[in-house]
Amino acid sequence: MEKTDDQNCQDRHEEDNPKSSPFDFVIKQFQGKKCAPEKRKEPPSAIKQFFKGFDFGKSEGKDRREIEETEISNDVADDQSEKQDPSVEDGLSHLTSEAESPSGEQRFNQFMEKLGKKPSSKNLDLNNCALSAEDITELASLLPFLPELEELSLSWNGCVGGTLKALTVHLHHVSLVKVLRLNNCRLTAEDVISLGGAFEIVSQLEELDLSWNSNIGGKLSLLTKKLKEGCKLKCLKMTDCNLTAKDGESLAELLNVIPDLEVLDISINKNIGCSMKVIAQDLKNVPGLKELNLHMCGLKQDSLQGLAQVIPLLSNLQELNLSSNKNVGLSSEPLLDRLRFLPKLRSVTISNCGLGEESLSSLAEAALHLPELQILDLSWNKCVGGNLKLLLGGLKLAVEIQVLRLSSCNLVAEDLALLTSLRQDGHLARLQKLDLSYNNTISDEGWAVFCQGLGAFKELSELDVSLSPSSCRDCGQWFGELLAALTQLPALAELAMQRWALSECQRKQIEGFNQDNKRNIRFDC
Structure with missing residues (x-):
């Protein structure tokens, strides 16, 4: 501890007092010293020890006092030099703060407790936590203490936008991360660049979800060009990202370097349909694709043509969503008929696709070859009303079907009678x-049956x-039934x-x- 002003004044008084013994002064100086390492002194020789007890008269005593005074002066000088050396004081304060500061694990636990989350060293779920820019900075400082982290979810935190670089520069500490979710984070162009650079670090990444970040539109190449051949990415989701036709071309190039891709979701990107033909041509490079979501992608006639050609090559496909693409029903291309080449299909969603009787018949033919079908969504296709019998054969063979959606299909009493039979x-x-x-087209009699x-x-x-x-x-008489x-x-x-x-x-x-x-x-x- 440093001396107080009173202690310093007392020391000066004792130095000026001739009655004070030099040895008293030494004791005082020793007591006032900081807890710094003492200077190592040479032990006295055997000869000095031997003559130490002899009295050689006043001259020897005087010499001894001079020696003692010299040693005292040296001690004082050492003490003063320690006071003037900031490195000693800084080192001591650093050691003290290190001892008192919480460990990395404690800091992480405190951070998660502040956000009302349970700490996990492998799955860091911070979705919808109202994170601030300061929180992101603090999280970045904690990454060195999470070497086993595998999942990082920051979705629905708008303040992540513009601060992602502070996080990505520390991603090398969590190089084992496999899942990164950044839905609706208001990502900026700078964030996209930072994220692209991070791909070279997180080489184990398997799932990337960037949905509902509209600023990604037109900038996808900043991200995709950083992905190298042999990338382990299995799931890529970019729902409602305002993707452009140019982004579609960048995505097509990306399909060449992610052969293990299993899930591709680019739904609610109306402008990407213009480049879907290019994307479809490169889908053949991901033969293990299991889920393809093209809901509301503005598919054009040529896009559907390219997709019908590649469908037979995607024999592992399990989920297909083509909903809200009116050209599916208007197209002369036999897209729905080609579904017969996808025997592992479990979910087919073609709601609001403008289906006509011809396209419905094509679907009925394909359904005969889909024994694993579990979900069928035909909602908002008015042609189904009165024509559900066309699907009779497929519905008989679909022994696994668990979900059937026929909302707003202009159904009639005959259709309900078919379902019950x-x-x-x-x-x-x-x-x-x-x-x-x-x-609303179903009569009361139809509801009763x-x-x-x-x-x-x-x-x-x-x-x-x-x-x-x-x-x-009114419910009428069928309410009792x-x-x-x-x-x-x-x-x-x-x-x-x-x-x-x-x-x-x-x-x-x-x-x-x-x-x-x-x-x-x-x-x-």
């Missing part, structure tokens, strides 16, 4: 979710029979009946059903 004949046994909403056979769908957990927003109808069927559906957890007007008596019947059967079926009325 299929189940009664032993088909659709695993159906769990059935969406029949926005089909459907409800009479509804009890056969033993696995059904979700059912939607809502009307379109502009409608309002529905209530009776509910007692036979032990798995049903959600029932949507929006815009169906219920009487007071019917509402009480619903409440009684929930109470008697210990269920919580929610009727959205």
